[in-house]
Amino acid sequence: MAIxxxxxxxILVQGITGSFGAKHAQLSLDYGTQLVAGVTPxxxxxxxxxxxxxxxxxxxxxxxxRETGATVSAVFVPPPFAADAILECADAGLALxxxxxxxxPINDMIRVKHKMRGSSxxxxxxxxxxxxxxxxxEHSHGGCRIGIAPGYIHKKGNVGVVSRSGTLTYExxxxxxxxxxxxxxxxxIGGDPVNGTSHLDVLKMFNEDPxxxxxxxxxxxxxxxxxxxxxxxxxxxxxxxxxxIAGTTAPPGRRMGxxxxxxxxxxxxxxxxxxxxxxxxxAIADTPSVMAETLLRKWGKL
Amino acid sequence: MNxxxxxxxxxxxxxxxxxxxxxxxxxxxxxxxIAAQLGVTQIVVxxxxxxxGRGKGVFKNGFKGGVHLCHTPAEVRHLxxxxxxxxxxxxxxxPEGRLVSKLxxxxxxxxxxxxxxxxxxxxxxxxxxxxxxxEGGMDIEAVAEHTPEKIIRVPVDPLLGLQxxxxxxxxxxxxxxxxxxxxxxxxxxxxxxxxxxxxxxxVEVNPLVVTPDNRLLALDAKFNFDDNALYRQPAVVAxxxxxEEDPREVAASEFNLNYIGLDGNIACLVNGAGLAMAxxxxxxxxxxxxxxxxxxxxxxxxxxxxxxxxxxLGDKSVQGILVNIFGGIMxxxxxxxxxxxxxRETGLSLPLVVRLEGNNVEAGKRTLANSSISLQSATxxxxxxxxxxxxxxxx
Numbered sequence: 062m063a064i065x066x067x068x069x070x071x072i073l074v075q076g077i078t079g080s081f082g083a084k085h086a087q088l089s090l091d092y093g094t095q096l097v098a099g100v101t102p103x104x105x106x107x108x109x110x111x112x113x114x115x116x117x118x119x120x121x122x123x124x125x126x127r128e129t130g131a132t133v134s135a136v137f138v139p140p141p142f143a144a145d146a147i148l149e150c151a152d153a154g155l156a157l158x159x160x161x162x163x164x165x166p167i168n169d170m171i172r173v174k175h176k177m178r179g180s181s182x183x184x185x186x187x188x189x190x191x192x193x194x195x196x197x198x199e200h201s202h203g204g205c206r207i208g209i210a211p212g213y214i215h216k217k218g219n220v221g222v223v224s225r226s227g228t229l230t231y232e233x234x235x236x237x238x239x240x241x242x243x244x245x246x247x248x249x250i251g252g253d254p255v256n257g258t259s260h261l262d263v264l265k266m267f268n269e270d271p272x273x274x275x276x277x278x279x280x281x282x283x284x285x286x287x288x289x290x291x292x293x294x295x296x297x298x299x300x301x302x303x304x305x306i307a308g309t310t311a312p313p314g315r316r317m318g319x320x321x322x323x324x325x326x327x328x329x330x331x332x333x334x335x336x337x338x339x340x341x342x343x344a345i346a347d348t349p350s351v352m353a354e355t356l357l358r359k360w361g362k363l
Numbered sequence: 364m365n366x367x368x369x370x371x372x373x374x375x376x377x378x379x380x381x382x383x384x385x386x387x388x389x390x391x392x393x394x395x396x397i398a399a400q401l402g403v404t405q406i407v408v409x410x411x412x413x414x415x416g417r418g419k420g421v422f423k424n425g426f427k428g429g430v431h432l433c434h435t436p437a438e439v440r441h442l443x444x445x446x447x448x449x450x451x452x453x454x455x456x457x458p459e460g461r462l463v464s465k466l467x468x469x470x471x472x473x474x475x476x477x478x479x480x481x482x483x484x485x486x487x488x489x490x491x492x493x494x495x496x497x498e499g500g501m502d503i504e505a506v507a508e509h510t511p512e513k514i515i516r517v518p519v520d521p522l523l524g525l526q527x528x529x530x531x532x533x534x535x536x537x538x539x540x541x542x543x544x545x546x547x548x549x550x551x552x553x554x555x556x557x558x559x560x561x562x563x564x565x566v567e568v569n570p571l572v573v574t575p576d577n578r579l580l581a582l583d584a585k586f587n588f589d590d591n592a593l594y595r596q597p598a599v600v601a602x603x604x605x606x607e608e609d610p611r612e613v614a615a616s617e618f619n620l621n622y623i624g625l626d627g628n629i630a631c632l633v634n635g636a637g638l639a640m641a642x643x644x645x646x647x648x649x650x651x652x653x654x655x656x657x658x659x660x661x662x663x664x665x666x667x668x669x670x671x672x673x674x675x676l677g678d679k680s681v682q683g684i685l686v687n688i689f690g691g692i693m694x695x696x697x698x699x700x701x702x703x704x705x706x707r708e709t710g711l712s713l714p715l716v717v718r719l720e721g722n723n724v725e726a727g728k729r730t731l732a733n734s735s736i737s738l739q740s741a742t743x744x745x746x747x748x749x750x751x752x753x754x755x756x757x758x
């Protein structure tokens with residue numbers, strides 16, 4: 062089943078005519094994803110063409126969803142317009158909005174988060190690589206790729222991956238695939254301090270998903286989301302989990318690239334998170350090189 | 364981004380937050396003039412640098428103290444002559460100190476009570492939070508730890524904004540009654556406006572004071588701004604003082620690179636923030652000390668890689684470099700060419716280990732192997748970290 066999206070999920074891209082959105086829309090089409098619509102205000106009626114695909118562009122998300130049956134949006138619009146683009150998806154009643162955009166102001170995101178409380182639309186991100194449910198073809202072709210992850214490194218299988226970091230997710234996926242273990246769904250929840258979907262939300266979904274048998278959870282310094290997820294997993298998760306936390310060597314008070322990666326007032330340290338994960342029975346990878354290996358040991362495959 | 368105290372006062376004046384009169388001066392004449400205009404009998408003169416510990420600091424010319432109290436414009440001028448253009452060393456500046464090019468000349472008020480008031484972005488509730496206390500002028504984290512009952516917390520609904528009843532609730536808890544309660548509502552509302560309209564993540568007023576003549580004034584303040592919102596805050600950006608920042612970080616920001624200097628000797632150059640942090644960690648795991656955090660981003664260009672090398676090599680304590688690239692979408696061969704060019708341009712003689720993985724990696728490895736640059740290749744992060752640690756130890 063996978064979580065959140067399947068290879069049949071129909072997606073739209075907001076900002077499909079911008080260079081960043083266009084490039085990744087092309088890669089998703091090449092991957093075999095059901096990318097059925099684009100949205101760029103003022104360009105409704107045009108088409109986004111690539112390798113024989115002819116994707117209609119709409120002025121609004123509501124029109125795109127109504128005309129094409131898209132239920133999920135990937136947001137590639139620049140930061141000043143991104144909060145509005147996310148709220149437009151909630152208003153249109155989409156099931157899921159995945160905000161790739163990096164650099165959205167905190168004040169914009171807190172309003173979005175409070176406005177979306179109780180909404181049936183789920184937000185993933187922002188500042189995230191998106192998500193991938195691998196397909197059955199060669200190099201996982203035919204899967205659902207939303208966002209900016211390299212599709213070809215995936216393989217259809219039974220490991221769920223959730224992470225705040227894009228490149229660390231790719232690292233984990235690559236290790237798994239190289240060892241012959243595929244993934245059910247890989248979810249990048251993003252590096253911002255205000256995001257829509259947490260580690261905990263995703264762990265709960267993996268726990269309920271019959272196709273997911275084991276989980277890799279990747280966190281980093283800042284906030285307490287990993288600790289909350291670990292506390293729940295220790296009591297409720299039936300599946301083996303391996304974890305990695307980045308930022309052991311990060312100096313306090315400094316923002317390490319991601320807006321949310323900061324240790325402040327002694328909160329959010331790597332050591333505290335690692336201790337919380339270990340206390341919950343999650344196997345810790347000592348280095349990012351052994352994320353897959355750590356999971357396979359915990360899972361009894363090695 | 365941080366700002367100077369005089370700039371915080373300017374923001375207060377702009378948004379109507381009551382605070383003592385005062386202005387910044389760049390020359391002794393200007394300082395004297397401002398003091399004369401203030402028309403008060405107690406004046407404070409404060410050196411404007413970002414580091415704390417100014418009061419107990421010592422100037423390199425031997426003059427003691429970065430903060431002084433005095434009474435006449437002539438005294439202000441005399442103090443300014445000894446402070447401006449001089450280097451102030453405090454317990455937070457390091458031995459090199461900071462050049463003082465501006466002074467804050469302000470009314471020094473008598474204080475009958477010192478309070479604490481802060482507005483900050485609270486990640487746990489994804490909303491602004493007000494933290495207030497009757498224990499002003501102290502280290503608030505110590506107050507929170509030892510006497511948590513003296514800390515008042517009031518979350519603000521970001522869709523509604525700060526409501527007047529909330530300001531009265533805080534005022535009452537701080538013992539601000541009568542006309543002080545009216546002043547508090549006005550001051551807290553103005554602070555909230557400052558916070559939201561300039562995209563702050565923190566405005567900390569410590570102390571917030573009550574004077575013997577019953578005035579409520581914001582005395583000293585610390586501001587943090589949301590970097591993501593700077594594009595719409597030109598007035599805030601104009602307050603940036605690059606002289607107060609690490610020159611390597613300033614250079615990096617000009618190339619859109621995320622660089623943070625650390626005190627180790629193994630530099631790293633990585634794509635992606637999470638991977639960059641993890642690369643620092645793995646260097647330490649295998650017995651080395653990382654010299655920096657450096658994220659060249661997901662779509663790094665040859666020019667950025669080249670600039671990144673120059674910044675890394677500008678740090679004289681660097682004795683080796685680890686490049687760690689997981690090129691998911693970006694072409695590893697393009698990165699390989701960037702590395703080779705940068706190494707040539709900079710005449711690199713330090714040990715260099717390159718770990719490349721991902722898209723078109725075979726071509727990238729060939730490019731590295733066929734270049735005349737002396738480097739070691741690695742396939743995994745662990746191998747890369749072990750090789751650079753060994754190379755630096757052997758050197």
